[in-house]
Amino acid sequence: MKTETLNVTGMTCGGCVASVKRALGALTGVSTVAVSLADGRVDVGFDENLVGREAMRDALRHAGYGVATQSVRTKPRGSCCS
Secondary structure (H helix, E strand, O other), X not given: OEEEEEEEEOOXXXXXXXXXXXXXXXXXXXXXXXXXOOOOEEEEEEOOOOOOHHHHHHHHHXXXXXXXXXXXXXXXXXXXXX
């Protein structure tokens, strides 16, 4: 079992969260889907022998969402983590 974090764009509400869960959950090999609307992040648990990252990205795109290649969040300047 493997976990992939995807940065999903275009999610704006609880309905979007449900759509993303449904799109990814329908893929053979996906076992868990945890969506953070506030962070625009989706953690997917999957069997890499049954489904790949590109299939997950395609499912999200088909459902009407984008997948960023990098995190769209940035650290605030002057924070403890700069």
